[in-house]
Amino acid sequence: MRIKNWLIAALCFVSPSLYAHTGGHIDHSLISGLLHPLTGIDHLLVLMAVGLIAAKQGGKALFAFPAVFVALMAAGAVLNVYAVQIPFVESLIALSLIAFGLLVTIGQKQRAKIFFLGVSFFAVFHGYAHAAEIPAESSAALYFSALMLMSLAICLGGCVLGLSTGKRINYLFSLVCLSSGLYYLAGA
Template identity: 90%
Template sequence: MRIKNWLIAALFLVSPSLYAHTGGHIEHSLMNGLLHPLTGIDHLLVLLAVGLIAAKQGGKALFAFPAVFLALMAAGALLNAYAVQIPFVESLIALSLVAFGLLVTISQKQRAKILFLGVSFFAVFHGYAHAAEIPADSSAVMYFSSLMLMSLAICLIGCVIGLSTGKRMNTLFSLICLSSGLYYLAAG
């Protein structure tokens, strides 16, 4: 029943009704940044995976894992801002879905911690891609700040889901990540 409630909340967040109030009281770049992580299933799944993995680790990892991932996303955005060219970004993002999908299923805590640090480098590519999609008419700082805020919220939602569900949900989520990642790799 809890999963159903989370899915309803997620659908509400991406509902077209959010776009119905287009008054000037919210800056364009702020709204774009907040909504952007919700528009790509690849980014959304990876951010939820970070939260699920953090929840499985427990303790300090609940905050440390999302913090590491978001810091590396910011580093990727800086690489984009300084016009560093990274080839195959979309393929690397698709590969990150596969890596995080597999990582969600690992039950040995110490091994999962080490592997998380290893696969977190994919966050650089996510940040790079997000920065590449900043609308020209937006404030880059406002846009990316709100994007990071929403990314943190999604990671925390992943933590809550991970803390309130069991192995069955992790397996289902892993299959979704793996199939999505493999689909994007095959299509790209």
């Protein structure tokens, strides 16, 4: 399937028509949680990078890498809930873009696996930031559950993209991550 078709499918999921039939059946917390990972380019790029890296590894990594990343995001959210102060969270998230952007281009599978385990700690900072942005009027459990589900779906979407495209997309994606990371780091 071409990338254009995947983008069209993704846009259908975030279309304003989602709000057309509210009818009180869908909790605001659920919708907010599902849409939140799609609204921050930094989080979206890192989640897609996890999927691309997992696709390059193949096998068990297709599910293990996204699962590890999402679990570490949950750990970061717990740190936020217990009011553990982490300084420079935004700078660390910007650094994660650079780290994952570089990791997407590593060709040797064993080295990439080791580096993935090394840079996965950045997921803690993403989870911490997500938990800090839970709307006051939302059910925190429902919001964060939906956010984690969408984060996992984005990672798996990155796996599909990685399995259906070649090195050229990885390098292009890497450049987007690197330039975004440098841009955010300069502003942090």
